[in-house]
Amino acid sequence: MENKAIARTLRLLSQLMELHDQNPFKIKSVANAAFKVDKLPFAIKTKSLEEIAQIDGLGKSISAKVWELLQTGTMAELQDILKETPEGIVEMLGIKGIGPKKIMVIWKDLAIENIGELYYACNENRLIEAKGFGLKTQEEIKKVIEFQMAAHGKFLYAQAEPLVNKLFEDLAVWLNGFQAEPLLGVAGDYRRCLEIIEEIDFAIGTEQIQEIYDQIEQFQPLQFDKQDNNTLVALSPFGLKIRLHLGTKADFYLNWFKLTGNDEHVAAVLKIAGEGPFDDEQAIYKKAGLDFIEPELREGLNEIELAQTGKLPQLIKYEDLKGSLHNHSTWSDGVHTLEEMALYCRDHLQLEYLGMCDHSKSAFYANGLNEQRIFGQHQEIDALNARLAPFKIFKGIESDILYDGSLDYSDDILKTFDFVVASVHSILRMDEEKATSRLITAIENPYTTILGHPTGRLLLSRKGYPIDYKKVIDACAANKVVIEINANPLRLDLDWRWHRYALDKGVLLSVNPDAHRTEGFHDMRYGILVARKGGLQPQQCLNAFSLQDISQYFNNKK
Incomplete structure (x- = not known):
């Protein structure tokens, strides 16, 4: 093993130790040793254990680690700490501009565990609220991640x-x-x-x-x-x-x-x-x-x-959309206020309605709404609807699907919403049987209106969790649950390859931007592009319904 590889390994160990808040003096000695090894004028692999221990800045403890690395290709201490660290967090350590302290905030405070989620959070403007971050840092991180994506030749x-x-x-x-x-x-x-x-x-x-x-x-x-x-x-x-x-x-x-x-x-x-x-x-x-x-x-x-046979679908067009469902405001992790989002939909996009679905209470990292704040938001919506009519804001929520498939509010709270988007945001690592069962349990909840981003995938950065698509879609058909086409370009989930199966089963789809700012509404265009690939027609798309028709749909569901 060459000096640079040894130095990189020691540097990684010091970063992980800092990430796990270990002894700062020990961290400093390992980091210093990494620097020393990298600058040595000779190959350390040619030396004995005793000779390595004599190198300035290494000493008995670290020389033993270097010797273990030379003999086995790894270090037990490194392997132990890696077991406690998500793989995506380790990858983040390679991003220029963020060190262990910032990654600790990203991991522990924002519940982000890989680069794909980090890039998605940058797009949602979530980093600027975190300790030690600002708009400039967020934009720099976003650019570095985009450069890494481009380096693989895929866009x-x-x-x-x-x-x-x-x-x-x-x-x-x-x-x-x-x-x-x-x-x-x-x-x-x-x-x-x-x-x-x-x-x-x-x-x-x-x-x-x-x-x-x-x-x-x-x-x-x-x-x-x-x-x-x-x-x-x-x-x-x-x-x-x-x-x-x-x-x-x-x-x-x-x-x-x-x-x-x-x-x-x-x-x-x-x-x-x-x-x-x-x-x-x-x-x-x-x-x-x-x-x-x-x-x-x-x-x-x-x-x-x-x-x-003359049975080609009459593909949906962007102009067919009458409203935008599944959006976020400053009530949770959005950038613009509820009123600003509504006015943009009405005046700029010429839409008939807006579905506001801020995060639920389990999404603490996204300022999710507790029961008291839900009541406050609903009061604001009622006041805005009185003022903005005939334009309408529907009271929605993006309710987290918990590990067992339940939603994170009681029925008494869920029934206060016009519609509920049920989404998975945490504990993504599970086998196909468990992941499928979890979704089906949520789908069978009588208050679930839309299944949000069904696989949780983030394109080019995170695979979706494994599900049995047919079973999930069949459950949506049986329970009259709409499936979201999340239009964020990083998601485009449900995958277009499964749209036809869903449509053949009579399942409605909804092209949802998951917008966290007014500009995010325009992502619906990317959702329409993949919806067309999947063969979606206007009458099969929930948010292509007129205000009157979607109001009736929500009332019937309730």
Whole structure:
């Protein structure tokens, strides 16, 4: 083992000791030893135990740890303390800008146990309220985590979107400098609105293929490498892979189609339609005897069969939404007041209603509402509803699902709400049988209206807890419980791959932003994108109901 590896191990031990509030003198000696070992002019592995003990700053105790590390590859003391520390907390120690003291606050005060949850908390603005943090520190942590995500070459759709839009604009301007203005379209996973993006494909139709190929060096934003088949490849400064596919104008729509759908979809359609030429994508499907299939659905599932029989869903659009459910205000961990959230919905978004679902009392880290504060919030809602009518604020709560599946209020409290979103926020590590049973118990509670972010996943950072999707969805169908599509780009949970099963079972879905500030309402657009992938139609979406219809729905449920 090299000196630097030994030093890193000692440094980790000192950080973990500090995290667990151990003897400060012992912590300082281990940290000092890590520094000394890193600066040694010789390889410590060539020395005996006695020689190591003579090194300045090590001494008998730490030299024994170093010797154990050299002989076994680890240290018993380190392993013991690691057993007491969540894996995600250890990973946080590698984030630049936060040391053990801040991580202790994150872990113990905010109940955050991994980097994904930390990033989500930054988006919710929860760090600025914690001891030792501020807006600047929160933004720095967020940037570091985003950089780590990008280093793996994978991006959330919402992260890739501004990069793609800017690149599209720059390419369009540059290509317009050529004769007969080339055609340009975004394709691939991005056009199909997948939740995780690894590369971006652009289709270009032009009669000047060779000229563009030869002059691509003049396109300043990126440095492209030339490959076979008239393909140009670049890596953006953010780590996103970009491909330009050059073809003739006559073949543009065929190429765009090929680059958009997955392999199964493309092969199935072209087997019937042939290779064109085609004037547009509609012509391809018409030649194949199919109704036009929207890009989001081109996943090689059953969309071809539905298109053959005229049973394709009329996909929901953002404009179909009439209100926003599951949102937070300053009553718990939101940034804006209840009134500010309501006015933004009414005046800026032109919505008919707002569902306010601040955190329940178990979410102490998010300033969850106890019974007395619930009464106070309901009084404010009544006053606002009298003043803002016909716009309406519904009294909701995001009630924590406890370990045994019960909700964290008595029935007497639960019945005071217009609707209840039941969500899991803690004790995420359990096997599939227990996790499924826990959710089903919550679903069977007569006061549960919506099952919130069903798996608790955080994309690119935390897997959802394991559940039997069919059993959970079947339970929602049996108990007339709505399932949330949490529209936060980090969640997009329920996964779109299970939307069709839920819809076939007659379960309503709800596109909920989980907004903690007014800007968060706009996340509903990302929820709509994945809802479209799942085949959601307006009449199957709870918050596409009119104010009158959703009021009746809530009354019937109660």
